Amino acid sequence: MLSTVERRFWARETSTEAALPVEKRVAIAVWKLATPDSYQSVANQFGVGKSAVGIVLMQVCRAINRILLRRTMTLGNVEDILDGFAQMGFPNCGGALDGTHIPILAPPHLASKYINRKGYFSMVLQVLVDHRGCFIDINTGWPGKVHDARIFRNSGLFRKMQARTFFPDWKITVGDVKMPIVILGDPAYPLMPWLMKPYTGKLDRSQDRFNYRLSQCRMTVDCAFGHLKGRWRSLYGRLDLGESSFPAVISTCCTLHNNCEGKGETFSQEWTSEVQSLEAEFAQPESRATREAQYRATRIRDALREEFEAENQQ
Template identity: 75%
Template sequence: MDSHNTYDTRLLVAFMDLLTTVERCFWVRETSTAWWDHIVMQVWDDEQWLQNFRMRKATFMVWCDELAPALQCKDTRLRAALTVEKWVAIAIWKLATPDSYGLVANQFGVGKSTVGIVLMQVCRAINCILLRRTVTLGNVHDIVAGFAQMGFPNCRGAIDGTHIPILAPVHLASEYINRKGYFFMVLQALVDHCGRFIDINVGWPRKVHDACIFWNTGLFRKLQAGTFFPDQKLTIGEVEMPIVILGDPTYPLMPWLMKPYTGSLDSSKEWFNNRLSRYRMTVECAFGRLKGCWCCLYGKLDLADDNVPMVLSACCTLHNICEGKDERFT
């Protein structure tokens, strides 16, 4: 028994000696936050903020105050929590640039996984707090007057869809692929005369026709029920014209949806189509500014397909806020 205990003791001592010779690794790598703390927050002027964060610093700080209840974190014994300003900045930088998670992590001095967590948390907060009061129907009379000033009477908005490239979905990937071999998700939107989003619908696969998407939206049901527009008709010649929205030829012709003529056209119909196309371009221009400002929408969104609608909705919300404050990225 004594010899057995002595052997165990020597074995334990040898094992402990081995442990003390193993080179230990830090549980977190050292990073620097000097760029954010001292350069961005203290040195950058409004022009630099606008070019990099798509908004001026004052607007950014207002956003942070509004999102703080959903993003505020407490310090722990291991580390200090990220400030709300840094949370929002990381998410906006990821949305506004084509940078990878690793590049954004190095820029802000955080871990790569932290960038992914922050992005989804901020987008969720934007959708919960800002979406419903930002992507709204707006003032009907102002929008109708805006389109009338452009040259199209009694118009409430223009509708269209755009394709957002995504990674291959885990399930039913064939439903999201196009003839070029890319995977897409559809964003369908109704915009006002200024190119702000009035109504959005996201998450449909590429192979679903635009008209089919439209028929399955809450917007279509409201239009059919007559609850979306006021009953305001304009008499043109001998015809009473209700308030309408403008769509391309893929949409159905409805009493409240105007689309171009198809088939054999005479000069008057061609003239009408050209005029309608000119005013319908407001939605195309809105999509262009959306993707130009939030560059993550140009390349493949490196997100799980379940998270894509949340990010798209957040980008549309940010678009409306920046457009409303005339902080357009150029």
């Protein structure tokens, strides 16, 4: 429930010329976010003007981001996260990192920057998820043409991980190497002492086993994206918005995702089928691998690989 102060702020942020009740404005915005329906269709559904739908959508999104985003997008219990990923097979892991492309209409300016490798216009959403598939950190607004590694290096998450301020400074010993809390990424990201990614190229048995364990944990981020897009299908509707408005809509969907997941809201498999049909039209571009790696990071990954191999032989 919102406090009196929050309700006043919400009402001010979502006021329209039609003076619609707050509950109706929220319903209009949630309906628009949850479906690929057109503005006119939503307007007909709620008996309002077409232009009012767009106004209400952005005002409600701004209010949700202002009031709820910081409450739901939190690190939470670090020990719980570490235990969760450890049960999946990866020690001292604090999250899984990945990006996804959200289809958009061609921006009026610098449109070529938004064309991704699959040939459609998109905006990138980069996320870090916990073991339950909730978003711990998000970064959005970058054009679809930009490489994942560049987006990551320019994110607040990267700066905090480098400064060792995002997670507690908890280390474990793997072989003869000290390992901090790490996050897991795909080959598009640089190998860092605090970011583990798969081995690439021709793999031996132990490297393949390492990759399998890492992949099992990274399935949480794939599942999170599936639930995000399944519940909030407007993310595939190429909303008719200015490019500066898209980050607010995407952030709102992420905030509502965490709220639904945290409260155990049921996820219908029918939504998955709809998302899969939409995915066929807007396939995700393949990540371009980067070979960047630090020596200490390589030692940590090799030590983990050796430990996983030893555990398998016991």
